[in-house]
Amino acid sequence: MKQWTVIICCFLCMLSYGQDKKKLVTVKKVLKLMGTRFEITVVAQNEEIGYINIQEGIAEITRIEKMISSWDENSETSQINKNAGIKPVKVSFELFKLIERAKKISEITDGAFDISYASMDKVWQFDGKMDRLPSKTQIENSIAKIGHEKIILDADAQTVFLMEEGMRIGFGAIGKGFAADKTKDLLISKGVKAGLINASGDLTTWGTKATGEKWMIGIANPLSKDKVFSWLPIVESSVATSGNYEKYLLFEGKKYSHIIDPRTGYPTRGINSVSIFAKDAELCDALATAVFIIGRDSGIHLINQIPGVEVVVVDGENKIHKSSGILFDNNQ
Known part of the structure; x- marks a missing residue:
């Protein structure tokens, strides 16, 4: 089987389009926030309004970081x-x-x-x-x-x-999703009709693109990224992916992920990536980590029990597995 990997692919049209005689534009900004790559995209009446909306989003992410950061001694x-x-x-x-x-x-x-x-x-x-x-x-x-x-x-x-001295909490496995959701909620409250927040793979959307089309994500072959395995529309929804592509340990021929099981202290093995689909990015973020740790079969079984949540798992042999609500043929 060809090597497949789940990759978030967002195709955003940056031109103006006529829609009910009103011109809408898509405005996007990429920057580093919370120590990671954020993409904030909004659909607005014009570029000036779009950039104002994006600045409001940036301010919200900065506010959240000051609250949840364990590196900020005043948080x-x-x-x-x-x-x-x-x-x-x-x-x-x-x-x-x-x-x-x-x-x-x-x-x-x-x-x-x-x-x-x-x-x-x-x-x-x-x-x-x-x-x-x-x-x-x-x-x-x-x-x-x-x-x-x-x-x-x-x-x-x-x-x-x-309870114990020396204990610590951290939001590395849920914080980006939380920030994406909060930013989305703020922008909706400001009257932004559509947009996309991508917090380094933790992604949430609302509304539609300037063309009226749905936001789409693709499952693609990383060796040929122009060849998409399957397109999945996301409407008022979110997705998060956990993977071991960049950070892992090879020891005596065995691959150990940087994602460590907090119950055992050992790195996870047997999964290359997990993508969770749900309404909220926060839940996607947390469950992507959890399924990576639980394992393919138990993880998919867990997700099948949670209404409104779906998963795509790429195992250690680069084979794709999915929960019951994901509808595509993974034998292509």
Whole structure:
């Protein structure tokens, strides 16, 4: 079978089109935010309005980063981490609900997704410098402080408490999707009728392109990216992809992904990429990581139980597998 990889392909027309005698234009900006590549695209009456909308989106992403960043010592997240094992920390309603949703995803994925993964000691390196695998003891010690059940939430006081000193939470596996959703919501509230937010592969859309056509994503062959395996329309929907294309470890002929199972401390194996389709980018982001960790069969079974969510998995042999709601022939 040819080598296939899930790649997000967004074809955006940058010209003006007549639509009900009104000219609409597509305006796009690519920039680095939250330490990663963001693409903000809006459909607007003219370029000036489009760029104003994009600046509003940038401001919203920057605001979210200041709230959830564990690198900013003044962020709410850093305050939670600093007070681990000491005292509960009162946080904004917005952050409280994000952590609450993250804990629920941890429960349905049996801990495969866990924001307390940030407590993990870095015993694995994916820069080509490792000449031996970590010992069993090192690995066990590295995950000793991880556990979503140790994140205590008090809804009445709106506080978050990490039970053990040295615990940390991080939003690396959900934060980009959260930011994409919040930016989309803000722009819709500002009257932007259509657009696309792409947070380094965590993508959400609303409305249609300036032509009136649906936004499309493609499953393509990375060795021949002009040949699309299958097109999938996304309407008022989102998609997120987790993959091991760039960061992985080769040791004694075995490939280890940079995505580590927080329950065992070992890198995942057997999957090359996972793409999740759902209404919200936040959920897509979290579940893409979880399915990567759970594995192909168990992961697809899990997604088949969640209404409104679908998955495409490319396994270690570059074969494509999908949940029941994805309709295309993967034997092409």
